[in-house]
Amino acid sequence: MADETPALTRRRVLYHGRVQGVGFRYTTASIARRYPVVGFVRNLPDGSVELVAEAEPSVLDQLLADIASEFSGNIRNQAVDAVTRDELFARFEIRR
Secondary structure, rough: OOOOOOOOEEEEEEEEEOOOOOOOOHHHHHHHHHOOEEEEEOOOOOOOOOEEEEEEEEHHHHHHHHHHHHHOOOEEEEEEEEEOOOOOOOOOOEEE
C-alpha cells in the first residue's frame, strides 16, 4: 500500500511595507504555532521581512492568509516563491 502522507512544500515569502518594528515576526511566529508548520521568520537589512515555511500546501495557504489578514494595513507587497528543501527545520522560529 502506498504511503498516504501528503507532500510537504516549502515557500519563501518576502514582505515589503511597514513590516519591521510592528511585531511582525513575533505575531507571525504566534500564528505559525497554530499550524503543523516549520521554518523561520526574520528581518532583512533592507527593511523587509523574510518568511520560509514548510507544510502541506493547504496549511501554507491558510498560514499566509492569516498573516496577510493580520497585517493587511502594513504589507504593501509580498513575493511568494517555492524553494527547495535544502535545510531541515525542527520547528518554527524567529531568526535574528
